[in-house]
Amino acid sequence: MPPSSRPPSPYRPGPGWRGARLSLIARGRARLEAAARELAAAARVADVADRAAVTRAITELEEEQGRPCDVLITSAGLARPGHFLDLPDEVFRQMMEVDYFGTLYALRAVAPGMVERGRGSLVAVSSAAGLVGIFGYSAYGPAKFAVRGPRNSPRRTGGSRRRPAWSAARSSRSRRRRSRRPSWRASSGVAS
Template identity: 45%
Template sequence: MSAAGASHQSRRPVALITGGSSGIGRALALRLARDGFDLALLARGIERLEETRRLVGAAVPEATVNCYPADVGDVAAASGAVQTVIAQMGPPAWVVLNAGIARPGRFLEQPLDDHLDQMRTNYLGALHVAHAVAPAMAEAGSGHMVFVSSGAAFFGIYGYGAYAPSKFAMRGLAEVLRVELAPRGIHVTLAYPPDTDTPQLAEECRTKPAATKAITAGGGLWPADRVASQIIAAARRRRFLVTPGAQMRLLAHGHSLLSPLLRVYQARIARKHDR
């Protein structure tokens, strides 16, 4: 672990952020630090975690930022990191389940390991951390969990056979916890970011089939800071759903009705690109 003030019992509320080393996670870290939080950042790579810590330290010198390199897809690593956070900083006031990977590909061509890796990181990573931290938050009688999902959780999208199920699963977990944890003072927010200008999106585009690019085009590209701002603003208002942009709002409220039309639309594009 690399940490600033590792044994410090924080006087500011603590936000634990998974995937806090880049992209939306880094933007959330900067925003929450400016809003008065100390930070516990979890991610696999210590170098980028340290870079986030330096950026936050330059912007908000009074914030304590502790870095915990851990693979949240590994239950022992995730649980151990959470227990260390609690011991060093106290129970988090906010927990942001943001760690994720996306490797699109056609089902008949994509190796099984791609499916397992994305389920392990995107869903099980969120589950491992939520399960480890929830008892401490329940004992404190307050807290907020923020799940960062995807528009791929609304309906099946060509090329996302490995990614979409992991985000569907996250959505299901968030909907259950919203009901179960409310009596313990824990609020839940579920965010559906649009395409966001992050290193993860650049990596995703490397394997995205042409048909998938055509199907998912049209929603625009959002800066990470703007997405983070909308997530935090909605969570502070204790809203459950965060749907930045008109496309995400439409899908959130009408995906069941739109799904048959979207299947026809996708099939037409897929036929064109598969010729």
């Protein structure tokens, strides 16, 4: 269907996006390509549990888009319900690899550029299971709790108590631009 005859989508970039370019990364090719078409987005297939694959995908997308990532929203998630004593250790490891490290790898791939530019936003989507224990999600809950953990540490890591890391790369004249420094948000809700 030609773009002009498609019904409007609440997700398709519109006039309020002011030149924003959307990029998507997922491991499932078919659903990723369908979403990329619907959203007019660039896309790459990558397993977020593979640091090199995530970094490569982000680098390729930044090159394709002709600009660095200004806003990163991560929503990596994999869940395998089960009782604590019934699940093998590998399930706990897999949850951490995908849910936590999949988020961490993406954050660490874009954060240095944001610090260098003095602006950017990081959003990590967690889950209600990361806030309170939910019966049957003994491997998923701790991994989603871990996603929430780093939300304050990027402001402190690498800097001093008086000068956090986000401001360490900025010059003294940047005090006038405080509102443009990178920000970190953690979001919790029921993951779908």
